[in-house]
Amino acid sequence: GAVVSQHPSWVICKSGTSVKIECRSLDFQATTMFWYRQFPKQSLMLMATSNEGSKATYEQGVEKDKFLINHASLTLSTLTVTSAHPEDSSFYICSAMLGYEQYFGPGTRLTVT
């Protein structure tokens, strides 16, 4: 089946630094990928839709200058959390579209100290 990977699986960084999270579709090409975040024991929130070769579409309330998304190839999308703060600590999940189905990565747990 279709596989999506994320790297790193977890990361700890200091407040004020930037962190890049990679999302790769391993065995298929994805023109569309999505980025979500999930707070502990809470529901999910879609952050943005990442389209290969064009700008990401951000959901309302998501700071596009803080959460930079780049979808430079059909198999890779990256999310960069810039100038991270403790409130950015969360579980970040990506998914990739294949047809009308979505395949999810295992998630990246970000802790900002």
Added chain:
Amino acid sequence: AQKVTQAQTEISVVEKEDVTLDCVYETRDTTYYLFWYKQPPSGELVFLIRRNSFDEQNEISGRYSWNFQKSTSSFNFTITASQVVDSAVYFCALSEALDNYGQNFVFGPGTRLSVLP
């Protein structure tokens, strides 16, 4: 604004029982998508189904079935003959744009299903 309600916070059933997870949505749009996702204890999400607002046919996939009723703004999910592996948090979600998944996408709070052996 759009909203998704999953009134059942937690459900426990015994293996082989049927269980229905409720999802009620609110939207002013006439065109929208509805989704169900599963998040097992491992944390990795699984896409289960997408239904557009123009297709009210019920769907069955193995032990899973979905009942979409626009009249009551509900998109309920039934698991027949539940199994321990069905234990997970299930999320219902709504997207208000047909052309772009990324517009006004909202998740429900989730229902935690525990299937006991």
